[in-house]
Amino acid sequence: MATKMAVAKPKVPKMKATPGGSTYVRPAEMEWKPTQFDKVWIKVLYEDKAEGEMTCLVRLDPGAYLPMHIHPEIEQALVLEGSMSDHDGTAYAGDYVWRRPGSTHDNHSETGALVFAVYRKPNIFQHSSGLKNGGR
16 A cells, blocks of 8 residues: 655745736737848837847848847747748748857848847847847
8 A cells, every 4th residue: 555645835925916017019010120131120029228138020031131240148039930041050930049149140031031039138240230220
């Protein structure tokens, strides 16, 4: 006959939802903003300018090219549609790619792509700044 062991459950204080703690963003209602790069568009979903953080949708039209740049912190990208490539390979719809802090690469898309991207610090472009008003 097996004996049952009692498992102590930690006491967790009663939690309440924080009013106003969630911010809902509707990307479908947002306009695509041009970047400094031909055929590259952005919708900023979240931005903390003081910390340099940004979460965004990036649209790469067919033939889009992002020049050589450095990621001071990790970059995370989920390809939602199409594909994008760099020197290490190609990410297709449904693929997730992250880039190490300090990594350098360019990026292009022959087919076009829609990408959900998360940045902890702005990219540093070799020859330009990214957004028309500075940044990514």
